Amino acid sequence: MxxxxxxxxxxxxxxxxxxxxxxxxxxxxxxxxxxxxxxxxxxxxxxxxxxxxxxxxxxxxDIDALDAARIQYYIPDVPVIVFDSIDSTNNYAKRLLMEKEVQEGTMIVANQQTAGRGRQGHSFYSPADTGLYLSIILRPYALTQNVLKITLAAAVATCEAIEEISSVSCQIKWVNDLFVGHQKVCGILTEATANFEMQQIESIIVGIGINCKTMTFPEEITHIAGSLNVDTIDRNHLSALIWQHLMKWIQHLNDKKLMDAYRSRSLLIGKTITYTWQNETRTGIAIDINEDGQLVVQTKDQIQILHSGEVSIQKW
Known part of the structure; x- marks a missing residue:
């Protein structure tokens, strides 16, 4: 140092x-x-x-500039890599994993992403100075069915970190988006490399993008995107808090408390939603999120269990 x-x-x-x-x-x-x-x-x-x-x-x-030393003040033994601008923190994490052995919990943080990514090939708007974009590398060697729970854990951890550092309370739109009111303020992208013969995950990258005080968005997302809109948030401290809460939950993926924490912040339970099932758009009421993190939907004639996919709220 x-x-x-x-x-x-x-x-x-x-x-x-x-x-x-x-x-x-x-x-x-x-x-x-x-x-x-x-x-x-x-x-x-x-x-x-x-x-x-x-x-x-x-x-x-004090200034809001992202700084590895300031983040490590809160989590001193964690390798932290900070960029003013990078294509994608998840992309960099993948390149890092290809180059060398990476310590569990290594965190990559950026002030800006020029090619931020979301789920299903969507882009994630990542302007400079107003957001927080980070990736955490995990080496859990876990069974593949735990990947969904890691995403759920990341959502809960991010909510907890935001609540700890501000007065903002977030809700989670299954499976990986955080909302304040009707506006999306955070997206999570979990990517894994697996050894399918051993049914084990070799590495997992948890990418988290938060609109801390972003006020202007591209026209195509102005109807849905929003911001925490808290000028006093210290992004360095928030980065460290997310890491601390996520690593806590990673050790307790099968603890009932994780799903309780996730359900208590659910944006969907009790609401009428639309979703895609076997290439068909359907409508139902989200009635629960089960212990495996799957969405339980009541339609007119049956109950369906959604393992993944995009859902939208029909009636707020």
């Missing part, structure tokens, strides 16, 4: 205190010039730091 990142973590740990230049020199066994250069570099990154003669440095203003 660079000296400026170490000093930044000191500021974050002691936001109201003035840090002595001499103490920083002694702590990191560097010269006063090295400390001064590190402070100047932080200022160039956008942090406002005031230098007081004979006293030290005071952290005046």
């Amino acid at each position: 660079k000296l400026k990142q170490k000093i930044l973590m000191d500021f974050l740990a002691n936001p109201s205190q003035t840090l002595s230049g001499q103490q920083l020199c002694e702590k990191y066994a560097v010269s006063r010039t090295a400390v001064w250069k590190a402070i100047q570099s932080l200022k160039q990154d956008g942090y406002e730091i005031e230098a007081t003669p004979h006293a030290g440095y005071h952290f005046i203003k």
Whole structure:
């Protein structure tokens, strides 16, 4: 870790205190010039730091720029890779897995995606500075039937993280979209590589995109897309909270509490929906989400269990 990142973590740990230049020199066994250069570099990154003669440095203003050191302040042992712009965090995670052995829980975070992706080949609008786009690499070696529950766990974890850091409460539209009111504020894309002979997952990439304060959207999604619209959200802290909550649930995929948490935030249960079944558009009432994470739909003449697919709400 660079000296400026170490000093930044000191500021974050002691936001109201003035840090002595001499103490920083002694702590990191560097010269006063090295400390001064590190402070100047932080200022160039956008942090406002005031230098007081004979006293030290005071952290005046925090910024919303994504920074690996700031994320690791909350989750210090986690490998975190941050990009100002990338094609897709999921795409990068795939390339990383092809190149080398990757530590469980490695997280890739981006300020912008130029080719963000959603489910079923849809694109995910990912403008700079207003959203949070991240991927977490998992190595669960789990049976393939747990993949759906990992997506459910990611949805619950993201809701919990948003609720912890703000006053916003989200609902989950089965299986992987988060809504505030009638507007989608977050999408989740889970991708896996599997060893089918062993019936095991070799790696899983959980991609999460959140509209934190995005206010303008392409015309084709203006009717559905929305934002958390909370200016005070620290995206670095939110990234870490998502990681913490997801890794907690990954250890308890078969715990009844996971499905209880998912159902309690369900946007669909009790609503009339349309869905596709065997290439036919059908209508029914979503009556439950079972213990395997499948959607239970009551039609006029039968109950159907949906394992996957796109659904839409006919009547809010």
